[in-house]
Amino acid sequence: ANYLTFDKLEDAQHGTPRVIIPVSFIITSGFYFDEKIITFGPQDPTHNENFNDRGHSVTQHCRSYTFTLPQSNTQICIIDTPGFGDTRGIDQDQINLNHITEYLSQLPPLDAICCLFKPNESKLSILFRTCFTQLFSVIGPDAYDKVMFCFTSGGETFHAPGNTSPLVRKMLETLSSERGVTVKMEKKNTFCFDNEAFRYLVARMNGIEFQAEEQEEYATSWKVSVKTAKQLLEYVRQRSTPTA
Numbered sequence: 001a002n003y004l005t006f007d008k009l010e011d012a013q014h015g016t017p018r019v020i021i022p023v024s025f026i027i028t029s030g031f032y033f034d035e036k037i038i039t040f041g042p043q044d045p046t047h048n049e050n051f052n053d054r055g056h057s058v059t060q061h062c063r064s065y066t067f068t069l070p071q072s073n074t075q076i077c078i079i080d081t082p083g084f085g086d087t088r089g090i091d092q093d094q095i096n097l098n099h100i101t102e103y104l105s106q107l108p109p110l111d112a113i114c115c116l117f118k119p120n121e122s123k124l125s126i127l128f129r130t131c132f133t134q135l136f137s138v139i140g141p142d143a144y145d146k147v148m149f150c151f152t153s154g155g156e157t158f159h160a161p162g163n164t165s166p167l168v169r170k171m172l173e174t175l176s177s178e179r180g181v182t183v184k185m186e187k188k189n190t191f192c193f194d195n196e197a198f199r200y201l202v203a204r205m206n207g208i209e210f211q212a213e214e215q216e217e218y219a220t221s222w223k224v225s226v227k228t229a230k231q232l233l234e235y236v237r238q239r240s241t242p243t244a
Contacts, residue, residue, distance in 0.1 A: 118151070169185050
């Protein structure tokens with residue numbers, strides 16, 4: 001939302017950053033690498049965002065977040081869902097998947113389905129592939145062309161998918177041969193963002209100080225993520241279902 005609202009990091013610093021989903025993370029700073037918990041946005045009274053248990057899906061239940069782009073008055077609705085590979089086990093993954101299926105069944109057709117990854121995963125487990133197989137069985141062939149692959153922490157890999165890319169492609173090839181899933185990961189449906197530029201902004205708002213050269217680095221990263229966000233939005237527009 002912030003990358004689509006502010007073209008430059010400087011604009012975001014002088015404006016009012018947008019809070020869509022509550023954010024919490026740890027940052028280290030200073031000579032002794034002091035740790036500080038950074039928060040952005042009001043704490044969720046429903047506890048839908050769980051930041052305390054590592055390995056558990058942060059998002060506990062599906063929830064829709066809607067915001068409007070000031071430049072074009074375009075309204076965007078993002079559905080945040082629980083993630084796969086929860087450390088509570090395969091039963092919890094199945095509970096999450098059932099919840100996602102039930103939630104989506106109450107909504108109109110989706111314009112896009114974003115699969116989020118980190119760019120340098122060393123392996124994709126059998127459990128993950130099983131969850132992916134179940135997901136494709138839920139969305140059906142009619143929605144295959146709306147699947148996109150989004151990578152966070154893109155700055156670590158020069159805004160590229162990194163080691164995760166060949167693993168995802170291999171998994172999709174296997175699903176294609178075994179189950180007829182015709183989804184390909186290509187440049188046109190792959191988007192890499194850098195979380196760190198946004199985290200830098202939030203850290204500054206929490207009183208964390210940075211060196212001038214660090215700000216220059218994050219300003220450049222912000223521009224790259226802005227460009228990527230606009231490309232993603234245009235890709236979705238081209239495949240969206242017109243509504244009255």
